[in-house]
Amino acid sequence: MDHRTLVWTGATILLLLLGVALLGPAIAPYSPTEQHLEQDLLSPSQDHLLGTDKLGRDILSRILYGARISVLVGTSTVGVSLLIGLSIGSLSGYCGGWVDQLLMRLVDVLMAFPGILLAIAFTAVLGPGLNHVILALCLIGWTGYARLVRGEILALREREFIHAARALGGSPGRIIVLHLLPNLLPPLLIQATFGMAAAIIAEGSLSFLGLGVQPPTPSWGSMLNEGRQFLLIAPHLTTFPGLAIMITVLGLNLVGDGMRDRLEKRGK
Amino acid sequence: MKRYFTNRLLLFVPTLMGSLTLVFFLIHFIPGDPVEVMLGETASSVDKEALRQELGLNQPLGIQYIRFFSALLQGDLGRSLYEQGTVAELILSRFPATMELTLAAMGIALFVAFPLGILAAVKKNSLMDRIALLFSLLGLAMPNFWLGPLLMIIFSIELGWLPVSGREGLAHLILPSFTLGMLMASILIRMVRSSLLETIHEDYIQTARAKGLSEWRVWLKHALGNSLLSVITIVGLQFGALLAGSIITETIFAWPGIGRLTIQAIQTRDYPLVQGCVLVISTSYLVVNFLTDILYHLADPRVSYGP
Numbered sequence: 001m002d003h004r005t006l007v008w009t010g011a012t013i014l015l016l017l018l019g020v021a022l023l024g025p026a027i028a029p030y031s032p033t034e035q036h037l038e039q040d041l042l043s044p045s046q047d048h049l050l051g052t053d054k055l056g057r058d059i060l061s062r063i064l065y066g067a068r069i070s071v072l073v074g075t076s077t078v079g080v081s082l083l084i085g086l087s088i089g090s091l092s093g094y095c096g097g098w099v100d101q102l103l104m105r106l107v108d109v110l111m112a113f114p115g116i117l118l119a120i121a122f123t124a125v126l127g128p129g130l131n132h133v134i135l136a137l138c139l140i141g142w143t144g145y146a147r148l149v150r151g152e153i154l155a156l157r158e159r160e161f162i163h164a165a166r167a168l169g170g171s172p173g174r175i176i177v178l179h180l181l182p183n184l185l186p187p188l189l190i191q192a193t194f195g196m197a198a199a200i201i202a203e204g205s206l207s208f209l210g211l212g213v214q215p216p217t218p219s220w221g222s223m224l225n226e227g228r229q230f231l232l233i234a235p236h237l238t239t240f241p242g243l244a245i246m247i248t249v250l251g252l253n254l255v256g257d258g259m260r261d262r263l264e265k266r267g268k
Numbered sequence: 269m270k271r272y273f274t275n276r277l278l279l280f281v282p283t284l285m286g287s288l289t290l291v292f293f294l295i296h297f298i299p300g301d302p303v304e305v306m307l308g309e310t311a312s313s314v315d316k317e318a319l320r321q322e323l324g325l326n327q328p329l330g331i332q333y334i335r336f337f338s339a340l341l342q343g344d345l346g347r348s349l350y351e352q353g354t355v356a357e358l359i360l361s362r363f364p365a366t367m368e369l370t371l372a373a374m375g376i377a378l379f380v381a382f383p384l385g386i387l388a389a390v391k392k393n394s395l396m397d398r399i400a401l402l403f404s405l406l407g408l409a410m411p412n413f414w415l416g417p418l419l420m421i422i423f424s425i426e427l428g429w430l431p432v433s434g435r436e437g438l439a440h441l442i443l444p445s446f447t448l449g450m451l452m453a454s455i456l457i458r459m460v461r462s463s464l465l466e467t468i469h470e471d472y473i474q475t476a477r478a479k480g481l482s483e484w485r486v487w488l489k490h491a492l493g494n495s496l497l498s499v500i501t502i503v504g505l506q507f508g509a510l511l512a513g514s515i516i517t518e519t520i521f522a523w524p525g526i527g528r529l530t531i532q533a534i535q536t537r538d539y540p541l542v543q544g545c546v547l548v549i550s551t552s553y554l555v556v557n558f559l560t561d562i563l564y565h566l567a568d569p570r571v572s573y574g575p
Contacts, residue, residue, distance in 0.1 A: 108279075109286030112557075113550045114512030121546045124534040125297045201411045205516055208413040209531055221413065228417055228520070235421045242414030250409035 006261070010254025017248050020064055021071040030058035032065040033216040041234045051236045053226060059237065062218035063244050069130070069219045070200045070248060077137040077199040078192050084138070085145025086188070090176050092146065093153030104150065107143045115140050119202055123211040130219075133212045137199050148191055152184050186263050193256035197249045204245050220245050272565050280558045287554065291547045292336045295323070295539050306349060306537050322347070323540065345544040350536050355544035359526060363548075365435055366525030369517065370510045372441050373449035374503070380453040385460025390487055392465065400457050407454025412513060416447040416520035433522040444521040448513055452506045459502050463495035470494075497568050504560025508553035515549075 020027070029049075036056030044051045050059035092103040110118070122136035156162060157180070165175050206212035207221030215222065220241040227237025298305050303316045303325065320326045323346070324335055339346070345355035388400035423443060424432040431440050467473065468491050476490045477483075515527035522528065526545055533541035 105282060105286065108283045109290060112283050112287040112554050113290075114509055114553050117512040117515070117546060117549055117553075120515060120530070120534070121291075121294055121542070122297070124542055125294055125539070126299065197409075204411055205413055208516065209519060209534075211534070224413060224417070231417055231421055232425055235425070238414065238417045238421070242411070242418065245411055245414060246406070246409045249411070250405060253405065253408055 004258070006254045007258030010251045010256075010258060013247060013251030014255065017067055017251065018071065021067040024064040024068055028058075028061035028064045030061045032057065032062045032218045041230060041237075043234070044236060050240045051234070053223070053234075053237055054230060059223075059240055062223060063220070063240060066218045066220045066223060066241065066244065067248075069213055069217070070203065070245070073130070073134060073137070073203040074196040074200050074252075076134050077141055078195045080134075080138045081141030081195065082145050082188065082192055084142035085147075086149055086181075086184075088142065089146035089149025090153060090180070093150040094157065094172055094176060094180075100150070103146070107146055110140060110143045111147075113140070115198070116202060116205055119206060120209065120211060123206055128206075128211045128214055130213050130217070133203055133206050136206075137202055141195060141199065144191060144195065145188065148187060149184060152187060153180055156180055156183055186259070190256055190259045190263065193252050193259065197252035197256070200245065200248055200252075273562060276558065276561050280554070284551065284554055287550050288337070288340065288547065289333075291543055291550065292333060294543050294546065295325075296329075298539070302539065306539055319349075345547065346540040348533075348541045349538045351538070351541065355541050358529065358541065359544055359548050362524060362526045362529050365523060366511070366514050366518070366527060368441065369444055369448060369514055369523055369525055370507065372445035373447075373510050373514075373517075374452065374507060375449075376445050377449035377452035377456055377506075378503070380449070381456030381460055384453075385457045386464065386487065386492065388457065388461045389464035389468070390483075397461075400461065404454040404457045407450045407457075410450065412447050412451065413516050413520065415450055416443070416517060419443050419447060420520075433520075435524055440521075444517050444523050447520065448510055448517040451513065452503075452510060455502060455506060456499065459499055460495065463498045464491050467491045467495050497564065500567060501560060501564055504556060504563065507560075508556045511549050511552055511556075 034057065036052070039048075039052050039056035040054050042048055042052040042056075048058050048060065050063065052058055053062070088103055088107075092100045113121075118140045119133075119136045122139060123132050126132040126136065153176075162175060162179055165179050170179075203212055203219065204221030204224070207219045208225045210222075210225060213219035213222050215226075223241040224238050227234070227241070230237050295302050301316075303320050303323070304311070307315055307319060317326075324332050327335070343356055345359070347354050348358055351358055384400040384403060388397040391397055420432055420443065423430045430443055434440055464487070468487070473486060473490055476486045481490075514523075514525060515530055517523065518525045518527035519531050526548060530542060530545040530549075533539075533545060
């Protein structure tokens with residue numbers, strides 16, 4: 001598959017996800033939290049296309065609303081991490097010296113932990129909940145961007161156009177924003193795409209472990225956790241939310257892969 | 269080699285100290301009174317004070333920090349609040365199960381990735397290549413907390429071939445290790461394929477062909493041998509990720525390892541045990557990464573310690 005097909009396939013999936021997240025309340029056939037105990041654990045049927053859970057809640061409606069959580073976690077985690085990583089990476093790369101050493105050792109320490117372990121540890125001490133999940137994912141997420149930005153700036157800062165900007169009296173802030181940032185955008189965008197996929201999986205993992213989004217708010221990970229107890233009698237409870245996560249992550253990975261292939265081709 | 273080792277060690281020690289410091293502060297990140305969070309609001313003030321003393325939380329932060337490190341040097345990770353025995357004993361008793369699962373997952377990943385990666389490279393742009401790419405794409409997108417239950421539904425519930433959970437023999441190991449190893453296999457397939465395709469254009473490969481060697485011999489002996497270097501790094505780095513990933517897999521399959529112990533400790537708010545588990549997993553991760561670097565350098569002395 002060439003990079004164009006990859007990007008378009010992935011982008012179509014992501015557009016659908018975004019549409020579902022935005023229009024969720026309008027297109028969901030039922031309320032995602034309304035309980036109908038007499039209709040518990042129904043298999044997929046005409047009334048409930050993806051069946052119901054143990055409290056008689058419609059799975060399709062919960063998946064549609066769950067898309068909002070995934071989009072929210074993905075965008076906010078990547079947005080905040082990107083902002084922190086960009087600021088720290090620029091500072092580190094542009095200043096060099098002890099500032100660079102100090103900041104990069106901090107990055108090393110945070111990267112010395114497997115990401116999901118640190119996220120689990122943070123949510124374990126902060127307590128469960130959506131805000132804490134986003135905070136934990138941002139605390140670990142910015143390091144990759146910081147390292148990438150620093151590396152790119154180190155390579156760019158000795159280029160002639162940066163020397164010229166400095167000679168013309170440009171302030172460090174102006175040089176970073178006007179001259180360095182535009183050159184950093186393509187690799188950052190690629191990393192952000194993969195970062196979003198990682199954030200969605202991490203949120204799912206934390207919610208699956210009971211450390212993330214709390215009931216009755218529907219999240220794909222917590223739906224999987226609830227469904228795990230009914231694997232024997234109602235496997236559809238785990239099948240559909242998992243499929244939703246897989247398709248979303250696949251879309252993001254396809255876009256990321258396609259953009260990376262294109263960037264590499266341009267570099268050759 | 270000596271210089272490289274020293275340089276890596278000089279970087280490893282402060283990073284290890286930094287990560288241990290972060291683990292030390294974990295309990296201090298708990299909002300409010302950590303002792304009240306651990307014992308609950310209804311606990312008596314005598315119990316709270318006793319725990320505060322046991323954990324040393326009534327002492328100045330600097331003293332707590334020094335005591336934490338001096339205890340660590342003696343292998344003392346404290347006592348669990350609810351389980352019998354010390355944290356170190358509890359972790360040690362679970363460590364073999366985690367290592368068994370992690371090594372089996374790694375074995376499965378290598379067993380799946382090498383044939384698929386090699387076939388994808390040798391038959392580039394063929395149906396086989398596409399199947400390998402699809403496998404890799406799906407493996408990367410499929411979270412293990414979904415793959416595990418899915419495998420359980422198919423192989424344990426529907427077909428009845430494999431046990432659902434627990435650790436009682438080889439059959440119990442298959443589903444958890446496949447669940448854990450799938451992500452690593454997906455990464456490795458791409459890695460093996462791309463590094464083989466890079467190597468195959470080298471001059472010495474053309475020489476091997478010119479000498480009349482069979483195509484398979486050229487690929488397997490000459491190209492694969494030299495591609496292995498970059499694969500070593502990924503295997504090493506992924507081994508650490510497997511250790512962390514075992515937290516979820518062990519929870520799904522009720523596998524009695526450190527991962528499951530961590531989650532049980534979190535659920536009971538047994539923070540000294542949580543702290544100990546995080547410390548052991550992260551230190552193992554760091555050590556494996558360090559050893560990978562050294563191994564990589566031994567395998568290819570051209571690798572230098574960069575800035």
